[in-house]
Amino acid sequence: MLSANARREEIYHLAVTTGLASVEELSAKFEVTASTIRRDLALLNNQGRLARTYGGAMALGAHPEASLRQRTGEAFEQKQAIARWAASVIQPGESILLDAGSTAGALAHELRGFGRLSITTPGINTLQELADCEGIEVDCLGGRLRGVSQSFVGPLAEAALERMSFDRVFLGADAVSAEDGICEADHAQTRLKELMARRGRSVYVLADSSKLGLRPFHAWVQLPLPWTLVTDDGADPRQVQAFQSRGVTVEIVAASAR
CATH class of the missing domain: 3.40.50.1360 (Rossmann fold)
Structure with missing residues (x-):
């Protein structure tokens, strides 16, 4: 099981490389509750690394190229x-x-x-x-x-x-x-x-x-x-x-x- 800090770093990496990160997908991937993921996203948002979106977040520091998913x-x-x-x-x-x-x-x-x-x-x-x-x-x-x-x-x-x-x-x-x-x-x-x-x-x-x-x-x-x-x-x-x-x-x- 990843530590909370390691999990947040992984969440940020996924948002940068794949575009949007949804609460549901992240919850399943890291085997934690949706509430835990929302707290992670809130903290990353407060740090200025992610922008909150409906149902998830996206990386503020991501490359301007949109992901295939987007x-x-x-x-x-x-x-x-x-x-x-x-x-x-x-x-x-x-x-x-x-x-x-x-x-x-x-x-x-x-x-x-x-x-x-x-x-x-x-x-x-x-x-x-x-x-x-x-x-x-x-x-x-x-x-x-x-x-x-x-x-x-x-x-x-x-x-x-x-x-x-x-x-x-x-x-x-x-x-x-x-x-x-x-x-x-x-x-x-x-x-x-x-x-x-x-x-x-x-x-x-x-x-x-x-x-x-x-x-x-x-x-x-x-x-x-x-x-x-x-x-x-x-x-x-x-x-x-x-x-x-x-x-x-x-x-x-x-x-x-x-």
């Missing part, structure tokens, strides 16, 4: 619509490279029951989504695990890509701009995306409209043409025009489409 609930309908469009262009028997991230996870869900496909991914959420799907062959790009994004990056993943090619590559992004391409929080991620894009016959960037034109981080990858941006109908027409003027194909999907 991103999954953001722009939910837009990501679902983008995923449905992406699934509609995939043909049975194709070899697909599917990035990590919440939108890629939504696409993986759309592909459940699809039938005959070969899918390679560095994303743990995609692996979990497709693990029990008959007819879908799943390969994992292994490497160093990035806890915040729940994905594998690094030399091992990059080396594996050199031995593969794909009919379609679907990339996610923290942000995307017409001038500089895909923006990510980590240079290892942009390096991997750069290599992923080189291995596909057709390349798609799946990015909801809130991500267009933003520059939240300083790691970038410029994708060689041709590639297709798939976004939703909330996109600023000026942003869409900026991509199109640079030769990028833009597909706009209705977020309310079912």
Whole structure:
């Protein structure tokens, strides 16, 4: 059994690396009562390390990159619509490279029951989504695990890509701009995306409209043409025009489409 101080340090570490920490999850993990966890969170809040939220807390000193858990609930309908469009262009028997991230996870869900496909991914959420799907062959790009994004990056993943090619590559992004391409929080991620894009016959960037034109981080990858941006109908027409003027194909999907 951990001491109270050790438990609080573990709680803070979990909040930093995974985003939100809920009372219920922490209570189960540390085998203490919910009241004990609430007291821990209150103390960490008073120390200025965590901010209280409904049902839990999040780290004040965390990296500005949102965790996969946080991103999954953001722009939910837009990501679902983008995923449905992406699934509609995939043909049975194709070899697909599917990035990590919440939108890629939504696409993986759309592909459940699809039938005959070969899918390679560095994303743990995609692996979990497709693990029990008959007819879908799943390969994992292994490497160093990035806890915040729940994905594998690094030399091992990059080396594996050199031995593969794909009919379609679907990339996610923290942000995307017409001038500089895909923006990510980590240079290892942009390096991997750069290599992923080189291995596909057709390349798609799946990015909801809130991500267009933003520059939240300083790691970038410029994708060689041709590639297709798939976004939703909330996109600023000026942003869409900026991509199109640079030769990028833009597909706009209705977020309310079912």
